[in-house]
Amino acid sequence: MRKRYLLTLLLPLLLLLAGCATQVAVERLIPAKYSMADYRDLTILAVKPYRFYLGESPPLVVKDLSGSAPFKVLSGYGAFFERELASHLDKELTKKINARNYFTLVESSTQAYLDVEVKRMEAEEYIWAQKGEGEEGSEETLYNLQQKVRLEIGFKVIDAKSGYTIYSDTYQMRQETSFLLDPEKGPTIYAPDLGPTLKSMGEKLLTELVDAIAPRWERISLSLMDNKPKTKSLEKAYTAVEEGRLMVAYDLFLSEYNRSSHLAAGYNAALILEALQNRDGAIELMERIYRGSASAKVKRQLERMVRYKSEQIEAERQF
Numbered sequence: 138m139r140k141r142y143l144l145t146l147l148l149p150l151l152l153l154l155a156g157c158a159t160q161v162a163v164e165r166l167i168p169a170k171y172s173m174a175d176y177r178d179l180t181i182l183a184v185k186p187y188r189f190y191l192g193e194s195p196p197l198v199v200k201d202l203s204g205s206a207p208f209k210v211l212s213g214y215g216a217f218f219e220r221e222l223a224s225h226l227d228k229e230l231t232k233k234i235n236a237r238n239y240f241t242l243v244e245s246s247t248q249a250y251l252d253v254e255v256k257r258m259e260a261e262e263y264i265w266a267q268k269g270e271g272e273e274g275s276e277e278t279l280y281n282l283q284q285k286v287r288l289e290i291g292f293k294v295i296d297a298k299s300g301y302t303i304y305s306d307t308y309q310m311r312q313e314t315s316f317l318l319d320p321e322k323g324p325t326i327y328a329p330d331l332g333p334t335l336k337s338m339g340e341k342l343l344t345e346l347v348d349a350i351a352p353r354w355e356r357i358s359l360s361l362m363d364n365k366p367k368t369k370s371l372e373k374a375y376t377a378v379e380e381g382r383l384m385v386a387y388d389l390f391l392s393e394y395n396r397s398s399h400l401a402a403g404y405n406a407a408l409i410l411e412a413l414q415n416r417d418g419a420i421e422l423m424e425r426i427y428r429g430s431a432s433a434k435v436k437r438q439l440e441r442m443v444r445y446k447s448e449q450i451e452a453e454r455q456f
Contacts, residue, residue, distance in 0.1 A: 159361045159363075159378065159379075160358045160359060160360050160378075161361065161383065161409055161411075161412040162358050162359075162412060163356070163357055163358075163359055163408070163411050163445075164355070165354070165355050165356075165357065166352055166353075166354055166355075166448070166449045166452040167352060167353050167354075167355055167448060168455055169349055169353075169452075169455055170306075170349040171304040171349055171350050172454070172455045173240070173249070173294070174454065174455045174456065175248070176248045176294065176296075177239065177240050177241060177248070178241050178243055178247065179234075179241070179250070179251055180243055180244065180249070180250045181242060181250075182251065182253070183223075184226045184227040184254070185223065185255065186219045186220050186222065186223035186255055187219045187222075187223075187257065187258040189219070189258075195260045195261075196212060197212055198210070198212065199262040199263060199264060199282065199328060200263045201263070201264045202265050203266035203278075203280060205266065206264050206280050206318075207320055207324070208280075208318070208320055208322075208326055209326070210262075210264060210282055210325075210327075210328050211325060211326070211327050212328055212331075213262065213328035213330050214262075215330070215331075215332060218331075218335070219255065221332070222332075222336060222339060223255055225336050225339070226255070226290075226336075226343060229343055230343050230347075233347045234347055237347065237353065239351040239352065239456075240351065247298070248296075248297050248298075249295060249303065250294070250295040250297060251295075251350075252294075252295055254290070254291050255289070255290055255339075256289045256291040257288070257309070258286075258287070258288055259285070259287040259288075260331055261283075261284075261285040261286075262284050263282075263283050264280055264281065264282055264318070266278050266280050267279050267281065279317060281315050281317055282315065282316045282318050282328055282329075283313070284313070284315075284329065285311070286311070286312050286313075286334060286335055287310070287312075288339055289307055289308070289309035290343065290346065291305065291306065291307040292305065292307075293305045304350070306346075309342070310338045310341060314329075316328075359408050359412075361375070361404075361405045362401035362405055364401060365401060368393060368399055368402070370389075370393055371393055373389055377389065383409050386409055387409040387410060390402045390403070390406035391403070391406040391422075394406055403425075404432075404434070406422060407422040407426060408438070416442060416445065416446050419442055420439065420443060423435060423442060427439055
């Protein structure tokens with residue numbers, strides 16, 4: 138079952154292996170921070186909204202720190218937006234988890250519950266002023282709106298049988314923007330809506346959350362080593378890579394390396410072998426090349442390959 142799942146994920150990725158010229162794409166399976174191998178039947182509880190304390194919610198009118206603004210600015214934070222945000226994140230969380238094809242979502246799991254909460258939400262807005270040059274070169278006062286937001290999301294994975302919390306973590310993000318205000322739009326100006334910003338931040342935090350509990354595939358592009366010293370027989374190998382004929386390119390590069398110990402040929406053959414999902418063979422070949430060259434570049438790639446292999450083994454244990 139596990140092998141079938143991995144092959145299902147891998148098939149569309151293999152079709153994208155050859156990208157732009159002189160590059161190959163390598164797929165890596167990244168383990169989750171928290172292993173959910175025993176909790177893959179999962180119930181997602183409704184995302185809990187943040188609850189402002191009395192007097193804590195953003196004011197309707199933005200405070201004027203300049204003390205001289207000839208207009209008022211209405212807040213970009215909508216009334217009761219915290220409920221709207223929780224509802225939005227609830228849908229996004231289900232969507233992101235389903236996209237991983239890792240969990241089976243059920244209404245009442247006998248294994249685990251995922252409890253997500255908006256633990257903190259801040260929206261600070263104020264007007265500030267500075268001296269600037271007007272259209273006719275005269276000095277004038279320029280008014281700016283500052284908007285600062287902070288969002289923190291926490292989660293708990295709860296064992297359905299014992300009720301104990303297995304894992305918990307929090308993720309937070311801050312964002313700040315400044316806008317020049319046009320007094321001619323007064324006497325009342327509406328601040329930019331903070332809703333889209335907070336929703337976008339929440340979606341990014343949810344991605345971090347899902348990454349922490351579900352393994353994922355990642356695709357990276359690796360550049361081949363240039364044909365130096367110039368060897369005419371390798372030109373067909375580079376062309377084969379550009380055309381996506383990786384097996385042909387591998388044979389050509391390896392043949393030249395075996396014949397002349399051409400560093401680039403061996404290095405490229407090892408990368409292509411890894412792109413063809415033969416990481417063990419790629420490591421073995423790269424070790425051979427490093428022993429014969431002591432190249433720092435070869436050493437870095439070898440260390441990366443070994444690390445990716447270790448991570449993939451860990452990730453596969455989570456299935």
